[in-house]
Amino acid sequence: MVSAPHEAMHRIFQHDPGLFSRVSRFLGVDIPAPVKATALPTDLTEANPVERRVDTLLRLETADQGPYLLAVEAQGKKHPDKPASWAYYTAYLWTKYRLPTALLVVCQDHATAKWAQQPVSCGPPQLPTLTVQPLVAGPHNMPVITAPEEARADLVLASLAAITHAAEPGVDAILKALSTALRDAPEDIAKPLVEFTAQGLAKRPAKNLWRNLVAVDLSFYKSYLAEEVRAEVRAEVRAEVRAEVQAEVRAEVQAEVRNEASAESRAEDILLILEQRGLDIPEDVRSRITHCTDPELLRRWLARAVTVPRAEEVFGDA
Structure with a gap:
Protein backbone atom coordinates (compact mmCIF):
# COMPACT_ATOMS: atom_id res chain seq x y z
CA MET A 1 0.00 0.00 0.00
CA VAL A 2 1.30 3.45 -0.91
CA SER A 3 2.24 5.44 2.21
CA ALA A 4 1.65 9.14 2.87
CA PRO A 5 5.39 9.99 2.85
CA HIS A 6 5.70 8.20 -0.50
CA GLU A 7 3.00 10.43 -1.98
CA ALA A 8 4.41 13.62 -0.51
CA MET A 9 7.96 12.97 -1.75
CA HIS A 10 6.97 12.92 -5.42
CA ARG A 11 3.66 14.81 -5.62
CA ILE A 12 5.33 17.99 -4.38
CA PHE A 13 7.11 18.08 -7.76
CA GLN A 14 3.73 17.92 -9.49
CA HIS A 15 2.63 20.82 -7.35
CA ASP A 16 5.69 22.89 -8.34
CA PRO A 17 7.58 21.46 -11.35
CA GLY A 18 10.16 24.23 -11.08
CA LEU A 19 11.25 22.74 -7.78
CA PHE A 20 13.47 20.27 -9.65
CA SER A 21 15.76 22.98 -11.01
CA ARG A 22 16.14 24.46 -7.53
CA VAL A 23 16.79 21.05 -5.97
CA SER A 24 19.37 20.15 -8.64
CA ARG A 25 21.77 22.76 -7.25
CA PHE A 26 22.05 20.73 -4.07
CA LEU A 27 22.69 17.56 -6.09
CA GLY A 28 25.83 18.75 -7.88
CA VAL A 29 24.18 19.77 -11.18
CA ASP A 30 22.61 22.99 -12.41
CA ILE A 31 19.36 22.41 -14.28
CA PRO A 32 17.76 25.51 -15.85
CA ALA A 33 14.37 26.52 -14.53
CA PRO A 34 11.54 25.36 -16.84
CA VAL A 35 9.53 27.93 -18.74
CA LYS A 36 6.73 25.41 -19.20
CA ALA A 37 5.71 22.20 -17.43
CA THR A 38 3.13 19.57 -18.34
CA ALA A 39 2.07 16.64 -16.17
CA LEU A 40 2.00 13.41 -18.19
CA PRO A 41 0.26 10.08 -17.50
CA THR A 42 2.22 8.01 -15.01
CA ASP A 43 1.00 4.61 -16.21
CA LEU A 44 3.82 2.91 -18.13
CA THR A 45 1.98 -0.39 -18.53
CA GLU A 46 2.37 -2.23 -21.83
CA ALA A 47 0.02 -4.69 -23.48
CA ASN A 48 1.43 -7.50 -21.35
CA PRO A 49 -0.13 -8.04 -17.89
CA VAL A 50 2.83 -6.50 -16.03
CA GLU A 51 1.96 -3.06 -14.70
CA ARG A 52 4.71 -0.47 -14.37
CA ARG A 53 3.86 2.91 -12.95
CA VAL A 54 6.23 5.77 -12.23
CA ASP A 55 5.35 7.94 -9.23
CA THR A 56 5.37 11.35 -10.94
CA LEU A 57 6.13 12.18 -14.57
CA LEU A 58 6.60 15.74 -15.85
CA ARG A 59 7.48 17.22 -19.24
CA LEU A 60 9.61 20.28 -18.56
CA GLU A 61 10.69 22.90 -21.07
CA THR A 62 13.60 25.28 -20.62
CA ALA A 63 14.40 28.43 -22.49
CA ASP A 64 17.74 27.25 -23.93
CA GLN A 65 17.90 23.45 -23.70
CA GLY A 66 14.50 22.41 -25.00
CA PRO A 67 12.04 19.97 -23.41
CA TYR A 68 12.92 16.94 -21.31
CA LEU A 69 11.09 14.44 -19.11
CA LEU A 70 11.44 14.20 -15.35
CA ALA A 71 10.44 10.99 -13.59
CA VAL A 72 10.27 11.36 -9.81
CA GLU A 73 10.40 8.25 -7.64
CA ALA A 74 9.78 8.27 -3.87
CA GLN A 75 11.86 5.56 -2.22
CA GLY A 76 11.22 4.70 1.43
CA LYS A 77 13.70 1.81 1.73
CA LYS A 78 16.20 -0.28 -0.21
CA HIS A 79 14.68 -2.63 -2.77
CA PRO A 80 16.83 -4.84 -5.01
CA ASP A 81 14.31 -4.74 -7.88
CA LYS A 82 14.13 -0.95 -8.11
CA PRO A 83 17.22 -0.28 -10.30
CA ALA A 84 15.77 -2.56 -12.99
CA SER A 85 12.43 -0.76 -12.74
CA TRP A 86 14.15 2.61 -13.02
CA ALA A 87 16.09 1.41 -16.06
CA TYR A 88 12.83 0.33 -17.64
CA TYR A 89 11.13 3.63 -16.85
CA THR A 90 13.85 5.75 -18.42
CA ALA A 91 14.26 3.50 -21.47
CA TYR A 92 10.51 3.29 -22.04
CA LEU A 93 9.97 7.02 -21.66
CA TRP A 94 12.87 7.77 -23.97
CA THR A 95 11.41 5.38 -26.53
CA LYS A 96 7.83 6.64 -26.20
CA TYR A 97 8.41 10.39 -26.07
CA ARG A 98 11.80 10.65 -27.83
CA LEU A 99 12.91 13.14 -25.21
CA PRO A 100 15.85 13.20 -22.80
CA THR A 101 14.74 11.65 -19.53
CA ALA A 102 15.93 12.52 -16.05
CA LEU A 103 15.26 10.37 -13.00
CA LEU A 104 15.07 11.84 -9.50
CA VAL A 105 14.77 9.60 -6.44
CA VAL A 106 13.64 11.24 -3.19
CA CYS A 107 14.54 9.53 0.11
CA GLN A 108 14.09 10.17 3.82
CA ASP A 109 17.08 8.35 5.29
CA HIS A 110 20.82 8.28 4.61
CA ALA A 111 21.10 4.54 4.02
CA THR A 112 18.42 4.48 1.31
CA ALA A 113 19.83 7.61 -0.32
CA LYS A 114 23.35 6.15 -0.42
CA TRP A 115 22.01 2.92 -1.93
CA ALA A 116 19.87 4.71 -4.52
CA GLN A 117 22.66 6.88 -5.91
CA GLN A 118 25.02 3.96 -6.64
CA PRO A 119 25.30 3.28 -10.41
CA VAL A 120 23.78 -0.03 -11.48
CA SER A 121 24.56 -1.58 -14.88
CA CYS A 122 22.28 -4.09 -16.55
CA GLY A 123 25.06 -5.83 -18.49
CA PRO A 124 28.19 -7.74 -17.50
CA PRO A 125 31.15 -5.73 -16.14
CA GLN A 126 32.89 -5.47 -19.51
CA LEU A 127 29.63 -4.62 -21.34
CA PRO A 128 27.61 -2.28 -19.10
CA THR A 129 25.17 -1.51 -21.97
CA LEU A 130 22.82 0.55 -19.80
CA THR A 131 23.78 2.13 -16.50
CA VAL A 132 21.24 3.66 -14.14
CA GLN A 133 22.44 6.38 -11.80
CA PRO A 134 19.58 8.63 -10.72
CA LEU A 135 19.88 11.97 -9.01
CA VAL A 136 19.03 11.45 -5.36
CA ALA A 137 17.52 14.03 -3.00
CA GLY A 138 17.55 13.19 0.68
CA PRO A 139 18.73 14.24 4.13
CA HIS A 140 22.36 14.02 2.97
CA ASN A 141 22.07 16.92 0.51
CA MET A 142 18.79 18.78 1.04
CA PRO A 143 19.24 22.08 2.91
CA VAL A 144 18.34 22.42 6.59
CA ILE A 145 16.18 25.57 6.45
CA THR A 146 15.81 26.93 9.97
CA ALA A 147 15.32 30.66 9.31
CA PRO A 148 11.77 31.86 8.52
CA GLU A 149 13.19 34.35 5.99
CA GLU A 150 14.94 31.54 4.11
CA ALA A 151 11.81 29.38 4.24
CA ARG A 152 9.69 32.31 3.05
CA ALA A 153 11.98 32.74 0.02
CA ASP A 154 11.05 29.24 -1.22
CA LEU A 155 8.15 27.70 0.68
CA VAL A 156 7.99 24.58 -1.48
CA LEU A 157 11.70 23.85 -1.05
CA ALA A 158 11.29 24.35 2.70
CA SER A 159 8.45 21.83 2.71
CA LEU A 160 10.59 19.31 0.81
CA ALA A 161 13.42 19.96 3.27
CA ALA A 162 11.08 19.06 6.12
CA ILE A 163 9.90 15.92 4.31
CA THR A 164 13.41 14.66 3.50
CA HIS A 165 14.63 15.43 7.05
CA ALA A 166 11.54 13.90 8.69
CA ALA A 167 13.64 11.46 10.72
CA GLU A 168 16.52 13.86 11.41
CA PRO A 169 17.08 15.78 14.68
CA GLY A 170 16.94 19.12 12.85
CA VAL A 171 13.42 18.64 11.51
CA ASP A 172 11.82 20.50 14.44
CA ALA A 173 13.69 23.70 13.58
CA ILE A 174 12.72 23.34 9.91
CA LEU A 175 9.05 22.90 10.83
CA LYS A 176 9.06 25.95 13.10
CA ALA A 177 10.63 28.08 10.38
CA LEU A 178 8.18 26.78 7.78
CA LYS A 203 3.64 8.76 11.98
CA ARG A 204 7.00 10.16 13.02
CA PRO A 205 7.17 12.15 16.29
CA ALA A 206 7.71 15.39 14.36
CA LYS A 207 4.16 15.18 13.01
CA ASN A 208 2.79 16.01 16.47
CA LEU A 209 4.88 19.17 16.51
CA TRP A 210 3.69 20.07 13.01
CA ARG A 211 0.07 19.54 13.97
CA ASN A 212 0.48 21.76 17.02
CA LEU A 213 2.17 24.46 14.95
CA VAL A 214 -0.59 24.30 12.35
CA ALA A 215 -3.33 24.35 14.98
CA VAL A 216 -1.82 27.44 16.65
CA ASP A 217 -0.36 29.39 13.76
CA LEU A 218 -2.49 28.30 10.83
CA SER A 219 -5.85 27.54 12.41
CA PHE A 220 -7.61 29.69 9.82
CA TYR A 221 -6.62 27.24 7.07
CA LYS A 222 -9.27 24.61 6.55
CA SER A 223 -6.75 21.89 5.71
CA TYR A 224 -7.39 18.24 6.44
CA LEU A 225 -4.70 18.41 9.12
CA ALA A 226 -6.46 21.20 11.00
CA GLU A 227 -9.74 19.33 10.63
CA GLU A 228 -8.04 16.20 11.93
CA VAL A 229 -6.89 18.07 15.04
CA ARG A 230 -10.35 19.54 15.56
CA ALA A 231 -11.94 16.11 15.09
CA GLU A 232 -9.68 14.64 17.75
CA VAL A 233 -10.54 17.46 20.15
CA ARG A 234 -14.24 16.93 19.46
CA ALA A 235 -13.80 13.19 20.07
CA GLU A 236 -12.04 13.86 23.37
CA VAL A 237 -14.83 16.24 24.46
CA ARG A 238 -17.48 13.70 23.45
CA ALA A 239 -15.63 11.02 25.43
CA GLU A 240 -15.52 13.27 28.49
CA VAL A 241 -19.22 14.12 28.18
CA ARG A 242 -20.04 10.45 27.63
CA ALA A 243 -18.08 9.52 30.75
CA GLU A 244 -19.90 12.20 32.78
CA VAL A 245 -23.29 11.01 31.52
CA GLN A 246 -22.40 7.42 32.25
CA ALA A 247 -21.33 8.40 35.77
CA GLU A 248 -24.63 10.23 36.31
CA VAL A 249 -26.66 7.32 34.96
CA ARG A 250 -24.66 4.90 37.11
CA ALA A 251 -25.35 7.04 40.18
CA GLU A 252 -29.05 7.20 39.34
CA VAL A 253 -29.22 3.44 38.81
CA GLN A 254 -27.39 2.82 42.07
CA ALA A 255 -29.82 5.13 43.88
CA GLU A 256 -32.77 3.34 42.30
CA VAL A 257 -31.34 -0.03 43.31
CA ARG A 258 -30.85 1.20 46.87
CA ASN A 259 -34.42 2.56 46.96
CA GLU A 260 -35.79 -0.66 45.56
CA ALA A 261 -33.81 -2.67 48.10
CA SER A 262 -35.03 -0.38 50.90
CA ALA A 263 -38.64 -0.61 49.71
CA GLU A 264 -38.42 -4.38 49.44
CA SER A 265 -36.98 -4.64 52.93
CA ARG A 266 -39.65 -2.34 54.39
CA ALA A 267 -42.45 -4.28 52.66
CA GLU A 268 -41.09 -7.50 54.16
CA ASP A 269 -41.10 -5.84 57.60
CA ILE A 270 -44.77 -4.83 57.20
CA LEU A 271 -45.83 -8.34 56.21
CA LEU A 272 -43.74 -9.86 59.02
CA ILE A 273 -45.42 -7.63 61.65
CA LEU A 274 -48.90 -8.47 60.36
CA GLU A 275 -48.07 -12.19 60.35
CA GLN A 276 -46.57 -12.06 63.87
CA ARG A 277 -49.72 -10.40 65.11
CA GLY A 278 -51.74 -13.31 63.69
CA LEU A 279 -53.69 -11.21 61.22
CA ASP A 280 -55.01 -12.73 58.03
CA ILE A 281 -53.34 -11.12 55.00
CA PRO A 282 -55.47 -11.29 51.83
CA GLU A 283 -53.61 -11.75 48.57
CA ASP A 284 -54.55 -8.30 47.26
CA VAL A 285 -53.16 -6.70 50.45
CA ARG A 286 -49.94 -8.70 50.19
CA SER A 287 -49.58 -7.77 46.48
CA ARG A 288 -50.18 -4.07 47.13
CA ILE A 289 -47.54 -4.00 49.86
CA THR A 290 -44.87 -5.92 47.93
CA HIS A 291 -45.36 -3.86 44.75
CA CYS A 292 -45.15 -0.47 46.44
CA THR A 293 -41.89 1.45 45.75
CA ASP A 294 -42.70 4.65 47.64
CA PRO A 295 -40.44 4.70 50.75
CA GLU A 296 -42.54 7.31 52.57
CA LEU A 297 -45.80 5.44 51.99
CA LEU A 298 -44.22 2.19 53.14
CA ARG A 299 -42.99 3.94 56.29
CA ARG A 300 -46.57 5.00 57.14
CA TRP A 301 -47.88 1.49 56.47
CA LEU A 302 -45.18 0.08 58.72
CA ALA A 303 -46.28 2.35 61.58
CA ARG A 304 -49.94 1.29 61.15
CA ALA A 305 -49.06 -2.40 60.93
CA VAL A 306 -48.32 -2.38 64.66
CA THR A 307 -51.86 -1.33 65.74
CA VAL A 308 -54.46 -2.02 62.99
CA PRO A 309 -57.07 -4.71 63.88
CA ARG A 310 -57.22 -5.96 60.27
CA ALA A 311 -54.52 -6.16 57.59
CA GLU A 312 -56.76 -4.26 55.14
CA GLU A 313 -56.64 -1.18 57.39
CA VAL A 314 -52.83 -0.86 57.17
CA PHE A 315 -53.28 1.37 54.12
CA GLY A 316 -55.42 3.87 56.05
CA ASP A 317 -57.79 4.23 53.08
CA ALA A 318 -61.04 6.13 53.74
Missing part, protein backbone atom coordinates in the same frame (compact mmCIF):
# COMPACT_ATOMS: atom_id res chain seq x y z
CA SER A 179 5.10 27.35 9.93
CA THR A 180 6.26 30.89 10.68
CA ALA A 181 6.85 31.56 6.98
CA LEU A 182 3.43 30.18 6.04
CA ARG A 183 1.59 32.61 8.33
CA ASP A 184 1.78 35.37 5.74
CA ALA A 185 1.18 33.13 2.72
CA PRO A 186 -2.19 33.08 0.94
CA GLU A 187 -4.36 30.09 1.76
CA ASP A 188 -4.13 28.60 -1.75
CA ILE A 189 -0.33 28.50 -1.36
CA ALA A 190 -0.13 27.46 2.29
CA LYS A 191 -2.84 24.79 2.34
CA PRO A 192 -1.20 22.23 -0.01
CA LEU A 193 2.18 22.72 1.67
CA VAL A 194 0.66 22.15 5.10
CA GLU A 195 -0.76 18.88 3.84
CA PHE A 196 2.36 17.77 1.91
CA THR A 197 4.44 18.34 5.04
CA ALA A 198 1.99 16.43 7.23
CA GLN A 199 1.92 13.50 4.79
CA GLY A 200 5.70 13.45 4.57
CA LEU A 201 6.07 13.28 8.35
CA ALA A 202 3.57 10.41 8.54
Whole structure:
Protein backbone atom coordinates (compact mmCIF):
# COMPACT_ATOMS: atom_id res chain seq x y z
CA MET A 1 0.00 0.00 0.00
CA VAL A 2 1.30 3.45 -0.91
CA SER A 3 2.24 5.44 2.21
CA ALA A 4 1.65 9.14 2.87
CA PRO A 5 5.39 9.99 2.85
CA HIS A 6 5.70 8.20 -0.50
CA GLU A 7 3.00 10.43 -1.98
CA ALA A 8 4.41 13.62 -0.51
CA MET A 9 7.96 12.97 -1.75
CA HIS A 10 6.97 12.92 -5.42
CA ARG A 11 3.66 14.81 -5.62
CA ILE A 12 5.33 17.99 -4.38
CA PHE A 13 7.11 18.08 -7.76
CA GLN A 14 3.73 17.92 -9.49
CA HIS A 15 2.63 20.82 -7.35
CA ASP A 16 5.69 22.89 -8.34
CA PRO A 17 7.58 21.46 -11.35
CA GLY A 18 10.16 24.23 -11.08
CA LEU A 19 11.25 22.74 -7.78
CA PHE A 20 13.47 20.27 -9.65
CA SER A 21 15.76 22.98 -11.01
CA ARG A 22 16.14 24.46 -7.53
CA VAL A 23 16.79 21.05 -5.97
CA SER A 24 19.37 20.15 -8.64
CA ARG A 25 21.77 22.76 -7.25
CA PHE A 26 22.05 20.73 -4.07
CA LEU A 27 22.69 17.56 -6.09
CA GLY A 28 25.83 18.75 -7.88
CA VAL A 29 24.18 19.77 -11.18
CA ASP A 30 22.61 22.99 -12.41
CA ILE A 31 19.36 22.41 -14.28
CA PRO A 32 17.76 25.51 -15.85
CA ALA A 33 14.37 26.52 -14.53
CA PRO A 34 11.54 25.36 -16.84
CA VAL A 35 9.53 27.93 -18.74
CA LYS A 36 6.73 25.41 -19.20
CA ALA A 37 5.71 22.20 -17.43
CA THR A 38 3.13 19.57 -18.34
CA ALA A 39 2.07 16.64 -16.17
CA LEU A 40 2.00 13.41 -18.19
CA PRO A 41 0.26 10.08 -17.50
CA THR A 42 2.22 8.01 -15.01
CA ASP A 43 1.00 4.61 -16.21
CA LEU A 44 3.82 2.91 -18.13
CA THR A 45 1.98 -0.39 -18.53
CA GLU A 46 2.37 -2.23 -21.83
CA ALA A 47 0.02 -4.69 -23.48
CA ASN A 48 1.43 -7.50 -21.35
CA PRO A 49 -0.13 -8.04 -17.89
CA VAL A 50 2.83 -6.50 -16.03
CA GLU A 51 1.96 -3.06 -14.70
CA ARG A 52 4.71 -0.47 -14.37
CA ARG A 53 3.86 2.91 -12.95
CA VAL A 54 6.23 5.77 -12.23
CA ASP A 55 5.35 7.94 -9.23
CA THR A 56 5.37 11.35 -10.94
CA LEU A 57 6.13 12.18 -14.57
CA LEU A 58 6.60 15.74 -15.85
CA ARG A 59 7.48 17.22 -19.24
CA LEU A 60 9.61 20.28 -18.56
CA GLU A 61 10.69 22.90 -21.07
CA THR A 62 13.60 25.28 -20.62
CA ALA A 63 14.40 28.43 -22.49
CA ASP A 64 17.74 27.25 -23.93
CA GLN A 65 17.90 23.45 -23.70
CA GLY A 66 14.50 22.41 -25.00
CA PRO A 67 12.04 19.97 -23.41
CA TYR A 68 12.92 16.94 -21.31
CA LEU A 69 11.09 14.44 -19.11
CA LEU A 70 11.44 14.20 -15.35
CA ALA A 71 10.44 10.99 -13.59
CA VAL A 72 10.27 11.36 -9.81
CA GLU A 73 10.40 8.25 -7.64
CA ALA A 74 9.78 8.27 -3.87
CA GLN A 75 11.86 5.56 -2.22
CA GLY A 76 11.22 4.70 1.43
CA LYS A 77 13.70 1.81 1.73
CA LYS A 78 16.20 -0.28 -0.21
CA HIS A 79 14.68 -2.63 -2.77
CA PRO A 80 16.83 -4.84 -5.01
CA ASP A 81 14.31 -4.74 -7.88
CA LYS A 82 14.13 -0.95 -8.11
CA PRO A 83 17.22 -0.28 -10.30
CA ALA A 84 15.77 -2.56 -12.99
CA SER A 85 12.43 -0.76 -12.74
CA TRP A 86 14.15 2.61 -13.02
CA ALA A 87 16.09 1.41 -16.06
CA TYR A 88 12.83 0.33 -17.64
CA TYR A 89 11.13 3.63 -16.85
CA THR A 90 13.85 5.75 -18.42
CA ALA A 91 14.26 3.50 -21.47
CA TYR A 92 10.51 3.29 -22.04
CA LEU A 93 9.97 7.02 -21.66
CA TRP A 94 12.87 7.77 -23.97
CA THR A 95 11.41 5.38 -26.53
CA LYS A 96 7.83 6.64 -26.20
CA TYR A 97 8.41 10.39 -26.07
CA ARG A 98 11.80 10.65 -27.83
CA LEU A 99 12.91 13.14 -25.21
CA PRO A 100 15.85 13.20 -22.80
CA THR A 101 14.74 11.65 -19.53
CA ALA A 102 15.93 12.52 -16.05
CA LEU A 103 15.26 10.37 -13.00
CA LEU A 104 15.07 11.84 -9.50
CA VAL A 105 14.77 9.60 -6.44
CA VAL A 106 13.64 11.24 -3.19
CA CYS A 107 14.54 9.53 0.11
CA GLN A 108 14.09 10.17 3.82
CA ASP A 109 17.08 8.35 5.29
CA HIS A 110 20.82 8.28 4.61
CA ALA A 111 21.10 4.54 4.02
CA THR A 112 18.42 4.48 1.31
CA ALA A 113 19.83 7.61 -0.32
CA LYS A 114 23.35 6.15 -0.42
CA TRP A 115 22.01 2.92 -1.93
CA ALA A 116 19.87 4.71 -4.52
CA GLN A 117 22.66 6.88 -5.91
CA GLN A 118 25.02 3.96 -6.64
CA PRO A 119 25.30 3.28 -10.41
CA VAL A 120 23.78 -0.03 -11.48
CA SER A 121 24.56 -1.58 -14.88
CA CYS A 122 22.28 -4.09 -16.55
CA GLY A 123 25.06 -5.83 -18.49
CA PRO A 124 28.19 -7.74 -17.50
CA PRO A 125 31.15 -5.73 -16.14
CA GLN A 126 32.89 -5.47 -19.51
CA LEU A 127 29.63 -4.62 -21.34
CA PRO A 128 27.61 -2.28 -19.10
CA THR A 129 25.17 -1.51 -21.97
CA LEU A 130 22.82 0.55 -19.80
CA THR A 131 23.78 2.13 -16.50
CA VAL A 132 21.24 3.66 -14.14
CA GLN A 133 22.44 6.38 -11.80
CA PRO A 134 19.58 8.63 -10.72
CA LEU A 135 19.88 11.97 -9.01
CA VAL A 136 19.03 11.45 -5.36
CA ALA A 137 17.52 14.03 -3.00
CA GLY A 138 17.55 13.19 0.68
CA PRO A 139 18.73 14.24 4.13
CA HIS A 140 22.36 14.02 2.97
CA ASN A 141 22.07 16.92 0.51
CA MET A 142 18.79 18.78 1.04
CA PRO A 143 19.24 22.08 2.91
CA VAL A 144 18.34 22.42 6.59
CA ILE A 145 16.18 25.57 6.45
CA THR A 146 15.81 26.93 9.97
CA ALA A 147 15.32 30.66 9.31
CA PRO A 148 11.77 31.86 8.52
CA GLU A 149 13.19 34.35 5.99
CA GLU A 150 14.94 31.54 4.11
CA ALA A 151 11.81 29.38 4.24
CA ARG A 152 9.69 32.31 3.05
CA ALA A 153 11.98 32.74 0.02
CA ASP A 154 11.05 29.24 -1.22
CA LEU A 155 8.15 27.70 0.68
CA VAL A 156 7.99 24.58 -1.48
CA LEU A 157 11.70 23.85 -1.05
CA ALA A 158 11.29 24.35 2.70
CA SER A 159 8.45 21.83 2.71
CA LEU A 160 10.59 19.31 0.81
CA ALA A 161 13.42 19.96 3.27
CA ALA A 162 11.08 19.06 6.12
CA ILE A 163 9.90 15.92 4.31
CA THR A 164 13.41 14.66 3.50
CA HIS A 165 14.63 15.43 7.05
CA ALA A 166 11.54 13.90 8.69
CA ALA A 167 13.64 11.46 10.72
CA GLU A 168 16.52 13.86 11.41
CA PRO A 169 17.08 15.78 14.68
CA GLY A 170 16.94 19.12 12.85
CA VAL A 171 13.42 18.64 11.51
CA ASP A 172 11.82 20.50 14.44
CA ALA A 173 13.69 23.70 13.58
CA ILE A 174 12.72 23.34 9.91
CA LEU A 175 9.05 22.90 10.83
CA LYS A 176 9.06 25.95 13.10
CA ALA A 177 10.63 28.08 10.38
CA LEU A 178 8.18 26.78 7.78
CA SER A 179 5.10 27.35 9.93
CA THR A 180 6.26 30.89 10.68
CA ALA A 181 6.85 31.56 6.98
CA LEU A 182 3.43 30.18 6.04
CA ARG A 183 1.59 32.61 8.33
CA ASP A 184 1.78 35.37 5.74
CA ALA A 185 1.18 33.13 2.72
CA PRO A 186 -2.19 33.08 0.94
CA GLU A 187 -4.36 30.09 1.76
CA ASP A 188 -4.13 28.60 -1.75
CA ILE A 189 -0.33 28.50 -1.36
CA ALA A 190 -0.13 27.46 2.29
CA LYS A 191 -2.84 24.79 2.34
CA PRO A 192 -1.20 22.23 -0.01
CA LEU A 193 2.18 22.72 1.67
CA VAL A 194 0.66 22.15 5.10
CA GLU A 195 -0.76 18.88 3.84
CA PHE A 196 2.36 17.77 1.91
CA THR A 197 4.44 18.34 5.04
CA ALA A 198 1.99 16.43 7.23
CA GLN A 199 1.92 13.50 4.79
CA GLY A 200 5.70 13.45 4.57
CA LEU A 201 6.07 13.28 8.35
CA ALA A 202 3.57 10.41 8.54
CA LYS A 203 3.64 8.76 11.98
CA ARG A 204 7.00 10.16 13.02
CA PRO A 205 7.17 12.15 16.29
CA ALA A 206 7.71 15.39 14.36
CA LYS A 207 4.16 15.18 13.01
CA ASN A 208 2.79 16.01 16.47
CA LEU A 209 4.88 19.17 16.51
CA TRP A 210 3.69 20.07 13.01
CA ARG A 211 0.07 19.54 13.97
CA ASN A 212 0.48 21.76 17.02
CA LEU A 213 2.17 24.46 14.95
CA VAL A 214 -0.59 24.30 12.35
CA ALA A 215 -3.33 24.35 14.98
CA VAL A 216 -1.82 27.44 16.65
CA ASP A 217 -0.36 29.39 13.76
CA LEU A 218 -2.49 28.30 10.83
CA SER A 219 -5.85 27.54 12.41
CA PHE A 220 -7.61 29.69 9.82
CA TYR A 221 -6.62 27.24 7.07
CA LYS A 222 -9.27 24.61 6.55
CA SER A 223 -6.75 21.89 5.71
CA TYR A 224 -7.39 18.24 6.44
CA LEU A 225 -4.70 18.41 9.12
CA ALA A 226 -6.46 21.20 11.00
CA GLU A 227 -9.74 19.33 10.63
CA GLU A 228 -8.04 16.20 11.93
CA VAL A 229 -6.89 18.07 15.04
CA ARG A 230 -10.35 19.54 15.56
CA ALA A 231 -11.94 16.11 15.09
CA GLU A 232 -9.68 14.64 17.75
CA VAL A 233 -10.54 17.46 20.15
CA ARG A 234 -14.24 16.93 19.46
CA ALA A 235 -13.80 13.19 20.07
CA GLU A 236 -12.04 13.86 23.37
CA VAL A 237 -14.83 16.24 24.46
CA ARG A 238 -17.48 13.70 23.45
CA ALA A 239 -15.63 11.02 25.43
CA GLU A 240 -15.52 13.27 28.49
CA VAL A 241 -19.22 14.12 28.18
CA ARG A 242 -20.04 10.45 27.63
CA ALA A 243 -18.08 9.52 30.75
CA GLU A 244 -19.90 12.20 32.78
CA VAL A 245 -23.29 11.01 31.52
CA GLN A 246 -22.40 7.42 32.25
CA ALA A 247 -21.33 8.40 35.77
CA GLU A 248 -24.63 10.23 36.31
CA VAL A 249 -26.66 7.32 34.96
CA ARG A 250 -24.66 4.90 37.11
CA ALA A 251 -25.35 7.04 40.18
CA GLU A 252 -29.05 7.20 39.34
CA VAL A 253 -29.22 3.44 38.81
CA GLN A 254 -27.39 2.82 42.07
CA ALA A 255 -29.82 5.13 43.88
CA GLU A 256 -32.77 3.34 42.30
CA VAL A 257 -31.34 -0.03 43.31
CA ARG A 258 -30.85 1.20 46.87
CA ASN A 259 -34.42 2.56 46.96
CA GLU A 260 -35.79 -0.66 45.56
CA ALA A 261 -33.81 -2.67 48.10
CA SER A 262 -35.03 -0.38 50.90
CA ALA A 263 -38.64 -0.61 49.71
CA GLU A 264 -38.42 -4.38 49.44
CA SER A 265 -36.98 -4.64 52.93
CA ARG A 266 -39.65 -2.34 54.39
CA ALA A 267 -42.45 -4.28 52.66
CA GLU A 268 -41.09 -7.50 54.16
CA ASP A 269 -41.10 -5.84 57.60
CA ILE A 270 -44.77 -4.83 57.20
CA LEU A 271 -45.83 -8.34 56.21
CA LEU A 272 -43.74 -9.86 59.02
CA ILE A 273 -45.42 -7.63 61.65
CA LEU A 274 -48.90 -8.47 60.36
CA GLU A 275 -48.07 -12.19 60.35
CA GLN A 276 -46.57 -12.06 63.87
CA ARG A 277 -49.72 -10.40 65.11
CA GLY A 278 -51.74 -13.31 63.69
CA LEU A 279 -53.69 -11.21 61.22
CA ASP A 280 -55.01 -12.73 58.03
CA ILE A 281 -53.34 -11.12 55.00
CA PRO A 282 -55.47 -11.29 51.83
CA GLU A 283 -53.61 -11.75 48.57
CA ASP A 284 -54.55 -8.30 47.26
CA VAL A 285 -53.16 -6.70 50.45
CA ARG A 286 -49.94 -8.70 50.19
CA SER A 287 -49.58 -7.77 46.48
CA ARG A 288 -50.18 -4.07 47.13
CA ILE A 289 -47.54 -4.00 49.86
CA THR A 290 -44.87 -5.92 47.93
CA HIS A 291 -45.36 -3.86 44.75
CA CYS A 292 -45.15 -0.47 46.44
CA THR A 293 -41.89 1.45 45.75
CA ASP A 294 -42.70 4.65 47.64
CA PRO A 295 -40.44 4.70 50.75
CA GLU A 296 -42.54 7.31 52.57
CA LEU A 297 -45.80 5.44 51.99
CA LEU A 298 -44.22 2.19 53.14
CA ARG A 299 -42.99 3.94 56.29
CA ARG A 300 -46.57 5.00 57.14
CA TRP A 301 -47.88 1.49 56.47
CA LEU A 302 -45.18 0.08 58.72
CA ALA A 303 -46.28 2.35 61.58
CA ARG A 304 -49.94 1.29 61.15
CA ALA A 305 -49.06 -2.40 60.93
CA VAL A 306 -48.32 -2.38 64.66
CA THR A 307 -51.86 -1.33 65.74
CA VAL A 308 -54.46 -2.02 62.99
CA PRO A 309 -57.07 -4.71 63.88
CA ARG A 310 -57.22 -5.96 60.27
CA ALA A 311 -54.52 -6.16 57.59
CA GLU A 312 -56.76 -4.26 55.14
CA GLU A 313 -56.64 -1.18 57.39
CA VAL A 314 -52.83 -0.86 57.17
CA PHE A 315 -53.28 1.37 54.12
CA GLY A 316 -55.42 3.87 56.05
CA ASP A 317 -57.79 4.23 53.08
CA ALA A 318 -61.04 6.13 53.74
